[in-house]
Amino acid sequence: MGIKFDGEFTVTAAPQTVYDMLADPQKFAPLLPTYRSLEAKDDGSTDVTVEVGVGKIRGSAVVTLALEEAEAPLRAAYSGKGKLMGSAFNMLTSFDLEALDDGGTRVKWQGDLSMFGKLVALAGGLIRPIAKKDIQRLIDAIQAALSPGQAG
């Protein structure tokens, strides 16, 4: 089961500031709405523990994030993969940054989520709206962090 998302938003921070945050898992991951903890690994990837679930099917999942592309201050792209209750998911996420005349930044993002296993069968139809909601919460958090005083 595959779900693709994309969109864009603007923040008041300059592209380099935005890039520095988005390209650093230690800064970016805590903005995930169900973030619990992270652990940097020797190979450069980061294990991020998040709370996930649908309805009463709940648990924590470890997402291994790897920064695949880092082109300062224009683009950052992550790959991620994780497991949850006999299921697995892979994701690709990219952020393309564009400087605005007012000094701010337009962020165009894309997400490609693939899921496999029991969770798809149990909650397949519910995952898309939940993912959409969580993505919006992530964007709100990024905007709050990079546009102090404007988000919300």
Place this chain on the structure above:
Amino acid sequence: MSWVGKSLRRKEDERLVRGQGLFADDELGAGMLHLYILRSPYAHARILSIDTAAAEALPGVVCVLTGKDVLEHCDPYMQLGPEPCDKIRDLPLAVDKVIFQGEPVAAVAATSPGIAMDAGQLIDVDYEMLDAVVDAEEALTDKIILHEAAGTNRTWHGVYEYGDVEKAFRDAVHVVRIPRMHFHRYASTPLEGNACVAEWTRQGTVDFLCNNSFPGFAQQLLAPGLRLKSDQVRIRTYDIGGSFGNKIWNYVYMALAALASKKAGGRRVKWAELRTENLLGSGHGNERTFLDTEVALDKHGVITAIRSRHIDDCGAYTRYEPLGCVIWSQVLPATFKLRNMRIDFTQTVTNKCPAVPNRGYSRMQHLWFMERIIDICAHELRIPADEIRLRNYITEFPYETPNGCVYDSGNYPAMLAKAKQLVDWDKWKKMQVAARADGRLIGIGIGTTLDSGTNNFGQAQIMNPHLPFSGNAEVCTMRLDFDGALVVSLGTGPSGQGHETATSQVVADELGIDPSMVQVRSGFDTGWNTYVGHSGTYASQFAVTGLSAVHGACQKLKAEMRKLAAFLLEAAEDQLEFGTGAQGPEVRVRGTDKAIGYWQLSNVINNNNAMLDERMADVTLNIRHVYRPPFRVPDTKRKFGNLTLTYAAQLHIAVIEVSRETSRAQILAYAAVDDCGTVINPQIVAGQVHGATSHGIGAALMETFDYDETGNLLTSTFSDYCPITSLNIPDIAYGSIQTPSPFSYSGAKGMGEGGGAPLHSISAAVQDALYEAGVIVTGSHHSPPAIFAALQKPNRAQAVSVEKR
């Protein structure tokens, strides 16, 4: 008085309805371990590593199995098919690659099911995901290959050609072309999932209590797979909560429980499948696509030839396949008298759950295809659906089909007449006209189908000439017990078919006793029952193979009883008769008061034998009889020969209404007529017909295994798969006719699979409802989304063409 033909209440029900049945999962014992199987979330992926440390550290976990253990202790299961099937490596756990979602990757044995399951979540498997192929035609391009050693996904190909097909098409008045039809994937979902308790004993043998429905076959696969001799594998069953063929193959999981027991030092290990596991990884029915179908007809609408190309999708492993590539040909012309056919048949593997025998195995797909053909031709040529069938039905029996099968008996026109009467055909025809005038979509569909029973295993040689299988057999042992009761054990292992009852009826008649004096041992045990490699319950054969073995054993026992009684009563054997006296069943000298009771005969042989002399040396009152049907090995080059002994038939009529608002097909009336020859127990037959009908209705309207493009099974819970329940089963107007088989001692034919008749009748009814809307029914599943899509995009222009000459 005859017990055969009476609706004797099922002897089994006394214990089953009181909750006193014994199923594999009921087995308890101190120190028993529980097995959890970790399954792949991916349909196709390479296994990079498996870390079991955290699972093994969990308190209560006794051992963990991975592919490494399997390689160390097992050999791949024997494959039935010819090259490239022999290159397929089928083991109880995936070793370096998974090829369907749900494939076992690791297993944990722990002191409780919960601990085993928790530990399973701690096993860290690192996968490299690979592209999956879920479409059979795409699989045949071999761009993605499942079994790399095989080098191709194509597991079998053969051409079945009979008669003069080209001439028939040259002479045809009409040629109907149907480019594509598809039979969907579903299964039987038995009430009881697969289960076993395994113990690897200190003597190096393995004891299984399980619910395998073909133990003789399972033993032949398990023993070499576990590197044991056949007799070192003991397989026991007791009550089995439905099989429908699905439980033939569960030896794969039985081996895992045995390995866990071995690794755990011989502790007993239980594995009981969860429902989601059953749907995801137990076994599905074969999916089949019919391409480039051409039908030649004469001016009367009589089909004279068919040519077509069929692709069978057997999922990830061949296991019981590619037998299905031949088994369909037991019913090559269906119920029709055409003599010219050419079917190009190919089978492929895909990244989906393996196919296993499923009620109506392989024949049902073909019968649906044939019924769609005649039904589409009827609509296109404007011939009424009942009329075109009457013009095409086989009417003289025994009838040899173009490929050498012999239909033993039948009367399809009489079945049609009876079904029309039961459903009130004329009334619905009138109501249909009126309803259509109001814009309502009402359809009436006929489905005529065959339930071929008692296989000739020689047909396996058509698929693979090197296979050492042919014929068929079943065994019965019978003992006259101390108290004069008859103790019977069979090679069959029933899974709800009422074998104890039907056997008792036959024995009671043959020996002149009450059925209550016949004790039929429940279940099966390779350690105690007598059996042959064919022993089991499958392929609609018990009424012929099982009961013929019972009948033969009765004759042998009676001969011994007669001989012994003649000796003891000092009379000639031809002066004796069997009957019931004041003290129960006895053998007596006709016209006198000289008699000896059954228990007395048994007592002489077992306790009081000093009075016997050498003439009685071979009398034991302990009989073994093997019944062998009169089969020959088929001509494998011509694909010609008698593949099945009996042909039961069912004819169903469905009246449905398709809602324009919801696209739901609702059954308004339903009739089912059965002909299984001489009926042993009418109540059991009626039950089988109702069960098969319900199952087929569920398959036609509700049940389907949907996969997405990456091989995710989207219907792996009952919420999504929607099995039929009593709430969805319509009232079924049931009737029967009896055309006794000339090939069985009693005239009975095997039955119970039902031939998928509801799929045929409901597809035909949906066709009838939607034809005027421009819809040609080319699929077997008629869920609301499928009907909605059909109504949104009428397909008649692409789905069928008619050439009139």
